[in-house]
Amino acid sequence: MKFKNFSDFKNYCEKLKKEKDERVKIKVCITGCRAAGGLDIYENFKEKIKESKKLKLIPTGCQKFCSGGPVVSVSFDGKSFLYEKVSLKDVESIIKKAEKKEVVEELVIKDEKFLKNQTFKVLKLCGEIDPLDIDEYIKNGGFSSFLKVLNEYTPEKVIEELKKSKLRGRGGAGFPTYLKWEIVKNKQDDEKYLICNGDEGDPGAFMDRTLLEGVPFQVIEGMLIGAYTTGCKKGYFYVRAEYPIAIEHIEKALRICYEYGILGKNILGTDFSFDIELKKGAGAFVCGEETALIASIEGKRGMPRPRPPFPAEKGLFGKPTCINNVETFANIPIIIEERGENFSKIGTEKSGGTKIFSLAGKIKNTGLVEIPLGTPLWKIIYEIGGGVPEGRKIKGVQTGGPSGGCIPVELFNTPVDYETLANLGSIMGSGGMIVIDDKVCIVELARYFLDFVQKESCGKCVPCRIGTKRMLEIIEKITEGKANIEDIEKLEELGNYIKETSLCGLGQTAPNPVLTTIKYFKDEYISHIKEKKCSSGVCVNLIKYYINPEKCTGCTLCAKNCPVNAIEGEKKKPHKINVEKCIKCGICFNICKFGAVEKD
């Protein structure tokens, strides 16, 4: 163990902070950009830079601007430049320019507002430092909050700060964090547990993943403060197995913390002891639900339990358990550093601070977005996201993943907050935001999410297990043009019933995508049912392909490629599609060079 007492470590931190490094820094995202070749680019830089007195190469976590990936940033003299779509051939020129403190202009991102309009607090260090370099984290103020708490704060004082900060659980339910911690703190029990919920399962959501990959020490620091406050001696990271990089980084970060003496028995020579163990999720979406997650850690099948008792009273192994989301923990060091009062200066009256969203879907700039709570939707979508590509129209935005709802463009004035989104029938959830444009069929969208939650239902309670299945069957009928108008009422009846009667959050929110789309896009449902039409041209069964005889040259390409021989016609004469035979695979539509195949 490197540090056996508090002052040694504190002195070490102070010393680190005074160190100055004037080298030009080249930061390469090796996490989120890995899929696009980020790691190869990093390796290439490494090979070419080797030991340089002028340059310092830093592997980083996500630099937020995902649609520009692979991204590389160069910083010197207090300025920073972000390069997008970097390829291996750019490495050389980036190095050469950097050595001269110059910028490769053509690589610099075009749309600057994506980063400029955000408020980086939790994500401040993400993408800026090597995720596994603890000294780098310390240099940037890391662990100073923990040291302050350990040295100066009573648990009550921490809770007071949290209360003032107005921090609410970032997992989606928005329970005041101070209250949860207070309940656990007040429980008199030898065994208490702290859990960090990293089972981020919403399709298109990657906030927690980014934090785990990019700033693991920040999350651990939050957990340390949590353990100190609540009196837990044992903590767990629960991270889904589908996040191998996050797992790798957490594993390594934990090992480093043990080496430094920041985790384990008698941390830094104090009587505070805390151990953290990593548990991997096994792929069930429902394990993001806290009671199911707890069951999973216990080695049981991940199924939610009824509440009360709440985990804070009777959680893991029947003991009081403080379970928070990754992002919640990542906020803690910031609150201590800024003080609660200052933290709550941004945000809304009821919720302080920022929230991270993962912006995805049919939008120009995708990536991570950190904004103060209460920011209106339009600002996120247009000012940060840059709106939809030319010629498209936005229909709405799906917030909160499959548990959320689809908010129409007319309501984009809505400030993003727990209550406002709930009032619209959606939820904030963990922060997924998927933009929907006119090429997306709303009914199909609802069907997709319903199919997802139906398959991920744990199977325990009747409304969720069978109810969502019956809803799915009805909505499938609609997409196939076999439904009647009363089916909309049935969907609403079942949906409201499932929301009210399900055991856990999964079921209670499962109908949201259907109910909100019925609420805001009823016309689309009606046209599917009455006119048997899918205006977005997505619902296969409702599409009719036909050949426009005026455009058809009779090249026979479509007829040759039709897998069911549904296209007839003589050479050089307009062809025709036999509707009876057509399976609507769309090959002819895509293959025709003259745009003669049209669909309705």
Add this chain to the structure above:
Amino acid sequence: MENKKIKIEIDGKEIFTEIGKTILQTAKENGIEIPNLCNHPELIPNGACRLCLVEVVGEKRPVASCCYPVYDGMKVYTNTEKLINYRRLTLQLIISDHPLDCMTCEKSGDCLLEKYAYQYGIKKIEYSGEKAERKEKNGFPFIVRDYEKCILCGRCVKVCEEIVGANAIDYKNRGFITEIISGFDEILKDTECLFCGNCIEVCPVGSLREISAEGKGRNWEYEKIKAICPYCGVGCGIVAYVKNNEIVKVKGDEDSPVNKGFLCIKGKFGFEYVKDEERLKKPLIKEDGKFKEVSWEEAIDFVYEKLKYFRDNFGPFSIAGLSSAKCTNEENYIFQKFFRCVLKSNNVDHCARLCHSSTVVGLSQTIGSAAMSNSLDEIENYSDCIIITGTNITETQPVTSYRIRKAKEKGAKIIVIDPREIEISKIADIYLQPRYGTDVIVFNGLAKIIVDEKLYNEEFIKERVENFEEYKKFIEKFDLSLVEKIANVKIEDLRKVAYLYSKSKSSVILWSMGITQHITGTENVFTLSNLALLTGQIGKKGAGLSPLRGQNNVQGACDMGCLPEFYPGYSRVDDKNTIEKFENLWNEKGLPDKIGFTLVEMFENVLKGNIKCLYIMGEMPLISDPDILHIKKALEKIDFLIVQDIFSTEVCEFADVVFPALSSFEKEGTFTNTERRVQKISKCIENNNGKPDWWIINEIAKRFGYNWNYNDVWDILREINKTVEVYKGITPKRVKNGDRIQWPCLSEEDKGTETLHIGKFKRGKGILKIVEYKEPYELPDEDYPFILTTGRILTEYHSRTMTGKVKGIKEITGDEFFVMNCEDAEKLGIKEGDFAEIKSRRGSIKLKAKLSRKIQKGVIFIPFHFYANILTHTELDPYSKIPEFKICSCHICKVPPRQ
């Protein structure tokens, strides 16, 4: 455990209840019915079916009343229009995924889904759709697993996990296609399943059923008769489903305070023997080495003449009798009365000699009474610390182990002290694994820590204990390092036990044969008794000394005086007052006042020529007694042997007369269970071939000229009410009324006694006993290098007279086996399933090897059902005459398979 009283409102009605209860519990107690499918009073609420939703003022959405706790001032509505609508929808949805074959479903009439569908008027399916494909799975040999009907309420999974602890089944898949499977979806027999059948008991629909009852009848056609399980000492309440004089299935009696509806494999499925073809049908007399069927008259006359002959020519003590802990109180009572009154012999004993005689002697000396201090309910609900030592509870008293699990769930600390790493040690907070035969050292060590660290209860000792100063001097000198050196237990661990045991509010010690079946059996019991007396962990709810009894009525057989040293009610035979009392009560002069022979001594004395005639009622000594070959010699030698049984057992081969008796399903009477609870058995079916044991004895007595005026079994109980003080208030009227009273019960108004020793011990003050360590009689040496220990297994019962006739049980037990440590086996070249010969100084047997890491090196275990007693020796505990079944030495070598 008094809970705070609060006031709540349900449907506008004010109700007083207490913190800790759920809305559903409170409603049910107040006669308000809330429908529910997944809830079961003994299981942790699951909240799965959502049928029990109610509205609570202040809650955003309806809450599941099965798991929602009450609080003061709470307002609840159980029947609003909205809720009724939701319930209809829930039922609609369940039924949309359920076959509609109610008209041919075995469960019809007893199905909860059917009941609620009727109640809520569900006539057609509004939300029809695809049905999940759940195939029927293999539950051979006992369980139909018809998952097409499964509603996924989860009760079966929970009972298997929470109550039984087998964890044999769980959910598979997610979403609509979720289903219940065993382990990796193998056939049930290849899994952890113990075939207790409790999953069937709790299944609310027809998904899980008994194979034995398939196609036998509709629910309303069965006569449902409450009875008591004939197997072990727990005394579970059962309900026999009878049609056309056939028991088609057995269910747990939910009203029983003993088992609350749960059973084990034997109670649930072990009834097939009753209708077995091999049942004895006629009295038999042996002529020229062959049995011939005779009339009852003839057999009884013959026995009368023979008994008279031996009594008159060789003296009363030339006759000995073994009564049976399987028979009723009434039958045991008349058996000993017959011996004492008619034959004038005290040579009466039974298998209690082989199980808890050392407990009886030990506790009689230290506190005056040897029955379990506590009820099972108390242990579940009041004991904060439970020491389990020398009892493989999950196999020998499975239903008691369910209670231990519940106790653990409710916060009790569990301490297991056992040389074998038995199943229950899995849930132990502390598990100690001492070497064989070192109990005295372990418990003396515990007492030493308690005394040295002042953990004893001074006030209690002052008021209720004698011999403390002398004991203190002794124990202070005890060398604690022996605990590590000889018993191989860490002192640190023992210290934890000492603190937990003495500091807990209520601590109880449970034990059975692992403590008693030693030549130091009585002394082992002394050391346990010392612990309770030092710490005052006795004489209050949930605290005490609770020996778990083996047989269904071993407690009763002892209470009835089927012991050579006691008349009924533990009145010593060598006490003048006893003789006087019984001479008056029985109106008979010259009752014997000399202590008779104990069980093992009887066979010794047969060989010596002192005993000429033996009367065996429902026992099979050729399995259960030590050194079987020795017993066989005695049986060969005996002049006259009378056997009364339901089957022609091996011992019948040696008999001169055999009487066909009735099983407990065919007669009336009472059994007294392990917790002193007197319970009525019932005639579920008619059997005209046999006679109840009491009737046979009564007839023989009549030949001797005794007319005791017993018209039925209840006349005998009336006499017991007069002769056994603690049974005074347990009258036929109350027993027949379904009361299950724990003795002492001193009047008809007395509700019985749950906890013993409150305020005072039967002997006045309790006495601390000084016990020095002694080695077991026979320890391994060069020729016989292994320790052999014996015991029972879950699926079998004792001599297998009954379980051996149940095909399914045979199937599950499989081949006869022994257990040895993997490392030992490797050294000897023995692999799992190999045959080995196990040899001792007495004899040898060949069995299949099962290898385990849970048994210590150098030890082998043989279930005694498999003739282990060919190997054991007959050295006895000097106090109680119990043999040392638990330790002898043996030799093992691999042999080719038996033909």
